[in-house]
Amino acid sequence: MVHLGPKKPPARKGSMVDVPQELLAELNTLEQQFAVSGEQLIKISEHFAEELGKGLSKEGGNIPMIPSWVVEYPTGKESGDFLAIDLGGTNLRVVLIKLGGDRTFDSTQSKYKLPEEMRTTQKPEELFAFIAESLKNFVDEQFPKGVDKPLPLGFTFSFPASQKKINSGVLQRWTKGFDIPNVEGHDVVPMLKAEIEKRNIPIDVVALINDTTGTLVASLYTDGDTKMGVIFGTGVNGAYYDVVKDIPKLEGKLASDIPGESVMAINCEYGSFDNEHVVLPRNKYDIQIDEESPRPGQQAFEKMSSGYYLGELLRLAILDLHSKGLILKDQDMTKLNKPFIMDTSYPSRIEDDPFENLEDTDEILQSEIGIKTTVQERKVIRRICELIGTRSARLGVCGIAGVFKKRGYKSGSVACDGSVFNRYPDFKEQAAQALRDIFGWEKGEASSYPIVLTAAEDGSGAGAAVIAALAQKRLAAGLSVGVVDA
Numbered sequence: 001m002v003h004l005g006p007k008k009p010p011a012r013k014g015s016m017v018d019v020p021q022e023l024l025a026e027l028n029t030l031e032q033q034f035a036v037s038g039e040q041l042i043k044i045s046e047h048f049a050e051e052l053g054k055g056l057s058k059e060g061g062n063i064p065m066i067p068s069w070v071v072e073y074p075t076g077k078e079s080g081d082f083l084a085i086d087l088g089g090t091n092l093r094v095v096l097i098k099l100g101g102d103r104t105f106d107s108t109q110s111k112y113k114l115p116e117e118m119r120t121t122q123k124p125e126e127l128f129a130f131i132a133e134s135l136k137n138f139v140d141e142q143f144p145k146g147v148d149k150p151l152p153l154g155f156t157f158s159f160p161a162s163q164k165k166i167n168s169g170v171l172q173r174w175t176k177g178f179d180i181p182n183v184e185g186h187d188v189v190p191m192l193k194a195e196i197e198k199r200n201i202p203i204d205v206v207a208l209i210n211d212t213t214g215t216l217v218a219s220l221y222t223d224g225d226t227k228m229g230v231i232f233g234t235g236v237n238g239a240y241y242d243v244v245k246d247i248p249k250l251e252g253k254l255a256s257d258i259p260g261e262s263v264m265a266i267n268c269e270y271g272s273f274d275n276e277h278v279v280l281p282r283n284k285y286d287i288q289i290d291e292e293s294p295r296p297g298q299q300a301f302e303k304m305s306s307g308y309y310l311g312e313l314l315r316l317a318i319l320d321l322h323s324k325g326l327i328l329k330d331q332d333m334t335k336l337n338k339p340f341i342m343d344t345s346y347p348s349r350i351e352d353d354p355f356e357n358l359e360d361t362d363e364i365l366q367s368e369i370g371i372k373t374t375v376q377e378r379k380v381i382r383r384i385c386e387l388i389g390t391r392s393a394r395l396g397v398c399g400i401a402g403v404f405k406k407r408g409y410k411s412g413s414v415a416c417d418g419s420v421f422n423r424y425p426d427f428k429e430q431a432a433q434a435l436r437d438i439f440g441w442e443k444g445e446a447s448s449y450p451i452v453l454t455a456a457e458d459g460s461g462a463g464a465a466v467i468a469a470l471a472q473k474r475l476a477a478g479l480s481v482g483v484v485d486a
């Protein structure tokens with residue numbers, strides 16, 4: 001198709017000629033505050049590799065490094081009907097997966113938006129009732145005549161949950177703005193099962209899965225060269241396969257059917273990287289977000305790079321310029337004063353504005369935020385969006401580089417999912433550039449680089465199905481799916 005519409009204006013300081021000097025000087029400060037140099041990236045990814053190792057040690061570290069009890073690579077031959085649910089940070093997805101047994105699968109999916117108040121409801125059963133209701137609607141619709149035997153379900157729960165076995169998961173702590181009492185420290189599988197049983201839905205929960213592990217396994221089911229599954233969504237996280245003998249914290253806890261040479265998929269939960277603030281270059285907005293968050297001091301890496309926070313960073317930077325009297329004089333700031341009023345679609349859409357006068361941005365800010373901007377102000381706001389998005393991509397890949405360094409991988413593909421990866425303008429290009437900065441590759445097409453980031457959209461449903469299939473097979477064969485005595 002020939003693209004006849006307006007082209008997105010490139011980022012260029014030249015177009016800022018009509019921006020007042022004082023404002024330009026402030027923008028310059030912002031450029032420095034959001035910049036992450038190649039040297040910094042190298043330092044961060046090296047520290048990342050060390051911290052990943054620490055998380056696997058007996059003493060533990062800041063990064064949870066959760067063994068997922070997926071102890072095989074998928075063969076591609078797994079087959080059958082499976083249900084998968086995926087509770088991310090923003091949506092609940094319910095999927096019926098038909099694994100073809102020949103590296104192919106078919107899926108039918110429904111998406112249910114999680115009501116905003118559900119994130120902080122005081123009654124945990126409301127969350128699980130919402131999931132069970134959605135499941136019931138889906139199963140009734142897909143199987144109007146009922147089913148012969150319970151449908152195996154893989155529950156993708158994208159929060160840090162420690163797992164002593166594959167069909168349980170104790171929530172370690174809420175992330176991504178969730179804060180529901182009496183769930184942390186508890187196994188979430190019985191909570192879901194209770195609501196399923198109340199409604200007599202014919203479902204057997206066989207595996208609890210993290211979305212990163214699901215993305216990793218789904219991609220391996222179709223592409224044998226996948227080294228990692230990574231999410232750039234509401235949160236940031238990655239999963240990869242390690243080897244049991246290199247996981248000291250499992251020493252002495254495994255049955256002989258999971259030997260030292262066995263692989264083990266690890267859900268890193270690396271959003272908590274550098275909670276000690278040793279290497280991440282935090283600026284004043286990052287510090288403010290952290291201090292005003294329900295959990296100060298936690299999820300340092302996530303707070304600087306994930307979708308939950310990018311719009312908020314933009315809001316804080318705009319407010320800062322306004323408080324200095326540099327932009328939005330005499331505008332009604334009521335909406336903009338509301339924390340988290342802008343999600344990441346704001347910087348994303350603003351950066352994507354194809355018009356030289358940033359007409360789309362004008363419309364977004366007027367109709368949704370109630371502020372009228374001048375062209376100069378919009379140019380500055382757009383540049384801030386670029387700074388925030390670029391930093392997110394550059395920092396975001398340090399988790400990938402850390403895993404490759406830790407495992408000694410020189411090449412491979414990384415299956416990526418999440419709206420920030422899929423929809424944020426230039427994110428993929430900036431991410432590839434950052435990996436090049438870290439590994440010192442020759443400049444070329446991103447697809448020719450040794451580490452290739454591939455889109456694994458909606459792969460985690462298939463991953464949950466493949467993992468459920470692997471778990472079912474092990475359970476049927478009487479093999480262990482967790483620590484001894486779990």
Ligand SMILES: Nc1ncnc2c1ncn2[C@@H]1O[C@H](COP(=O)(O)OP(=O)(O)OP(=O)(O)O)[C@@H](O)[C@H]1O
Binds near residue numbers: 087233234
């Ligand atoms: N157009 C857009 N461009 C970039 N990011 C967006 C866009 N629209 C929404 N987002 C951001 O994407 C995030 C949601 O990501 P995603 O759709 O991958 O959800 P999720 O599955 O709930 O995330 P996670 O897997 O991390 O829990 C939100 O934080 C939102 O701010």
